[in-house]
Amino acid sequence: MAIKNHTLVTEFILLGIPHTQGQETVLFVVFLIFYLCTLLGNLLILLAVLSDSRLHTPMYFFLCNLSVLDIGFSSVSTPKMLANLLVRSRVISLGGCMAQVFFYHFLGSTECLLYTVMAYDRFAAICHPLRYTIIMNRRVCSLLAAGTWITSSFHATILTTLTFQLPYCGSHEVDYFFCDIFPVVKLACGNTLIIETVSFTNIGLVPMTCFLLILASYIRIVIAILRMHSAEGRRKAASTCVSHLSVVTLFFGPCALIYTQPSLSEVLVTPVQIFGNVVTPMLNPTIYTLRNKDVKGALKKLAGGQIVSEGSH
Numbered sequence: 001m002a003i004k005n006h007t008l009v010t011e012f013i014l015l016g017i018p019h020t021q022g023q024e025t026v027l028f029v030v031f032l033i034f035y036l037c038t039l040l041g042n043l044l045i046l047l048a049v050l051s052d053s054r055l056h057t058p059m060y061f062f063l064c065n066l067s068v069l070d071i072g073f074s075s076v077s078t079p080k081m082l083a084n085l086l087v088r089s090r091v092i093s094l095g096g097c098m099a100q101v102f103f104y105h106f107l108g109s110t111e112c113l114l115y116t117v118m119a120y121d122r123f124a125a126i127c128h129p130l131r132y133t134i135i136m137n138r139r140v141c142s143l144l145a146a147g148t149w150i151t152s153s154f155h156a157t158i159l160t161t162l163t164f165q166l167p168y169c170g171s172h173e174v175d176y177f178f179c180d181i182f183p184v185v186k187l188a189c190g191n192t193l194i195i196e197t198v199s200f201t202n203i204g205l206v207p208m209t210c211f212l213l214i215l216a217s218y219i220r221i222v223i224a225i226l227r228m229h230s231a232e233g234r235r236k237a238a239s240t241c242v243s244h245l246s247v248v249t250l251f252f253g254p255c256a257l258i259y260t261q262p263s264l265s266e267v268l269v270t271p272v273q274i275f276g277n278v279v280t281p282m283l284n285p286t287i288y289t290l291r292n293k294d295v296k297g298a299l300k301k302l303a304g305g306q307i308v309s310e311g312s313h
Helices: 024-051 058-087 094-127 138-164 181-185 193-227 231-260 266-290 293-312
Strands: 011-014 091-093
Touching: 011 094, 024 058, 024 266, 024 293, 058 094, 058 138, 058 266, 091 094, 094 138, 094 181, 094 193, 094 231, 138 181, 138 193, 181 193, 193 231, 231 266, 266 293
Parallel strands: none
Antiparallel strands: 011 091
16 A cells, blocks of 8 residues: 655645625624624623622523623634734644634533523423422532533534544645634545534534523423413513524524535535624624513613713812
8 A cells, every 4th residue: 555645734724705805804803893783792791790789590601601702702813814914914823723623612612501501491481480499509600600611522523633633734824713523524534524524413413402402491481471471571571582583683694504504605605604703793782682681681781880980070
């Protein structure tokens, strides 16, 4: 058998967003605004929840986790994409590429599991209101949150290891705007069957399981809301659920399109993934704030506190 001479790939070139030649400046400005709004919106939610003791409840504890995830998730690909658009900085080191694959799947999986935990929290609050504080005590909340992060780290480690233990030779141009498994694996010159099978199974199985658990929780929640006698109780219960359902739809929509439709035209995949990476993390804090009097109150209090402290100087 002939031994192939594999040159060790130490860097990749990200070709960027397909079909956007000549629009780089406009895209840079748009994505920069989105990214800054994501950072600001999620940091404000973190500050609002931490500063107001009335918001130290399971629902807001999980919302803080979501804000941290949204900051991290949008930071995986957006800064490099902005650099690519502005100064054509297309080269990414092997370590940088590995980090993008790892953190993209680590944070994406954590977010997916966190939405499931948040659905369970709403189920406990609405279907078992008298036992809610016992069911969702501080220890349970901490374990559930830690479980989402730890489970996802294993998931991402497996995928990243399988992706980068393949031999890479020949072209090192990644035909995408960041390092994700499928665009990178295309460049491998070994057998990619295992990583492709594991990716489709893992990436398909995790969101599908989460989605079914969320659906089961919401079927129970809807039944419980319909049985409520108080119109005010129904309205309040439905209001907290609408925010969660909105962000779940924004997350699972793009996820389902990208990973269940590998034949989806290249023209459609990129906008869908950009929406998931750049737009969704910005919309999450907006959705939770617009529909939530408690968060709005905490933000006003925070702003009021800032004004008072500035006035006293």
